[in-house]
Amino acid sequence: MLKIIVVGAGINGVTAAIELKKRGHKVTLVDPGPLPHPLAASTDISKAVRAAYGADEDYTELAERSIALWRRWNKEFGVELYHEIGVMFVRQREMKPGNFEYESFKILEKRGHKIERVNSAQAWKRFPAWNPELYRDGILELEAGYAESGRVVALLIQQRAKSLGVEVRESARFSQLDEGGDRVKGILLENRERIPGDVVVMAVGAWTPYVLPFTRKFFRATGQPVFHLKPRQPELFLPECFPVFGADISTTGYYGFPLNREGVVKIANHGAGREMSPESSERAVTAQEESNLREFLSSTFPALAEAPIVYTRICLYCDTNDGDFWIARDPDRSGLVVATGDSGHGFKFAPVLGEIIADAAEEKSNPLLQKFRWRPDVPSGSGTDAARIRDL
Numbered sequence: 001m002l003k004i005i006v007v008g009a010g011i012n013g014v015t016a017a018i019e020l021k022k023r024g025h026k027v028t029l030v031d032p033g034p035l036p037h038p039l040a041a042s043t044d045i046s047k048a049v050r051a052a053y054g055a056d057e058d059y060t061e062l063a064e065r066s067i068a069l070w071r072r073w074n075k076e077f078g079v080e081l082y083h084e085i086g087v088m089f090v091r092q093r094e095m096k097p098g099n100f101e102y103e104s105f106k107i108l109e110k111r112g113h114k115i116e117r118v119n120s121a122q123a124w125k126r127f128p129a130w131n132p133e134l135y136r137d138g139i140l141e142l143e144a145g146y147a148e149s150g151r152v153v154a155l156l157i158q159q160r161a162k163s164l165g166v167e168v169r170e171s172a173r174f175s176q177l178d179e180g181g182d183r184v185k186g187i188l189l190e191n192r193e194r195i196p197g198d199v200v201v202m203a204v205g206a207w208t209p210y211v212l213p214f215t216r217k218f219f220r221a222t223g224q225p226v227f228h229l230k231p232r233q234p235e236l237f238l239p240e241c242f243p244v245f246g247a248d249i250s251t252t253g254y255y256g257f258p259l260n261r262e263g264v265v266k267i268a269n270h271g272a273g274r275e276m277s278p279e280s281s282e283r284a285v286t287a288q289e290e291s292n293l294r295e296f297l298s299s300t301f302p303a304l305a306e307a308p309i310v311y312t313r314i315c316l317y318c319d320t321n322d323g324d325f326w327i328a329r330d331p332d333r334s335g336l337v338v339a340t341g342d343s344g345h346g347f348k349f350a351p352v353l354g355e356i357i358a359d360a361a362e363e364k365s366n367p368l369l370q371k372f373r374w375r376p377d378v379p380s381g382s383g384t385d386a387a388r389i390r391d392l
Contacts, residue, residue: 001025004361005187005197007174009035011042011149011347012339013203014156015354016361020201021164023358028195029161030187033170036153039278041205041316043150044226046257046266047347048244050087050144051113052104054386058371060107062349067143069351073152077159081152084145085258086243088127089387090118090138092251100250100386105139114142129236129301135247146244146257149347169195174204174211177336184335199361203339206278206316212338218376219326219341220319222273223282225289228264228311233303237265246270246387247300253389254296265304267293268315270344271389278316285312317344321378323385327360328374337361341372345385 002025006017009031017029036043049070051063070082095102108115118124118140124132162168178186178194186196204211206221231237239258242265246255249270256267269289276282290309298305318340320326326341339357346353359366 002198002361003196004028004199004201005030005195006201006203007031007187008202008204008207009153009157009168009170010037010040010203010205011153011156011350012205012342012353012357013201014153014161015350016201016203016339016357017166017354018156018160018164019354019358020361021161021166023362026167028167028169028197030169030172030174030189030195032173035157035168035170036150039283039316040153041318041342042153042347044313044315045148045150045228045260045264046146047149048087048144048255048257049082049147049348050141050244051108051111052087052089052101052139052141052144052387053107054100055103055107056386057107058368060111062352062368064111066349066351070147073351077155079151079155081155082145082147083239084143085239086140086142087144087146087245088118088138088140088243089246089249090130090135092135092248094119094137095139101137101139103386104141108139108141116140116142127241129242129303131300131302134299140243144244147347147350152350177212177333179333182332182334184330184333197335199335199337201337201339201357201361203357205340205342206318208318208338208340210277215338218321218378220275221277222317222319223276223280223314224269224271224273224317224344225285225293226266226268226313226315227285227290227293227309228266229304229307230263230310231259231265231304231307234259234263236303247296249387250389252296254293254300264310265307267297267304269293269389270387273317273319276314276316283314283316285314315344317342319343321380322375323388325372326374327356327369327372329360329363331374338374343385344388
């Protein structure tokens, strides 16, 4: 049994703490709180869950495992946290080899997924909110949907981590690693309290390059705009006719979700973003970002063009240079595991993240740990996320 400290109670941290506790370790989960932390990327109303990943079959396979477990979580929690309403990625032009949508279609087809091509006037009649003159082709992934991310984190903390006996230290603010020689021996809090541990798992998302300055060369915190709108014709945005979508996402960056129980449609951008610290005073949607949204809505969803915006937020990504996650032991600091680098597409894997992070902490073999390895020499701009727009 090891004494393991997990810093950060977002989705990476809480799933890691749960899995490590199940494996018999003594686990302390440290977070400044309140929980779920209001600034954490995972504290949101929805995150997409899909297996469409262009030509990257590793993530598709991982998503398949995740979706099966999302269904199990719904049963175990007795609450529909994951809504399997479909995910639609569409293009303004015909899908062709090399396109994110085309490559996703081919991989999903090969792997036996339930998918439909959206490339006819008849198909578009099912989605009346869309402008069918602008969007001509795409893919509808039927065994996909979205998770209520903030509710998921809250339930995992209360009904899994705490009930299993994870020591949850809320209102505990990390200050620095407690290091000696080439080894990490625990952490120090801002109140100067020392918490000793055999292994420290840093799962602090966009805070990583700020609390671990030596990671700034390979992590970047970026803010992406998120909008909640109240449609005047809510019937157009019900899940049965408005699935989770990406609207020519590699060109526009825009994706979104159907009407939720509060009557809100969420639309956000998966783009280059603005570099900022999570606690920056610039963590607010700008007038230009709102203008860009209105322009997009006018052409794509005319019925939303004048809809009131009832809430905005900046979603913080922890970006890696290549867009792949970073779940790895630090080769220069024995006892330190860094589990971050969500790069804006991590939450869908919540049911399997804990297992991967725990394997890294225990130094167990896992083929995905090669993909998510410690790789400081990967150059900036070598991104592999074909669904992400680099400039807007």
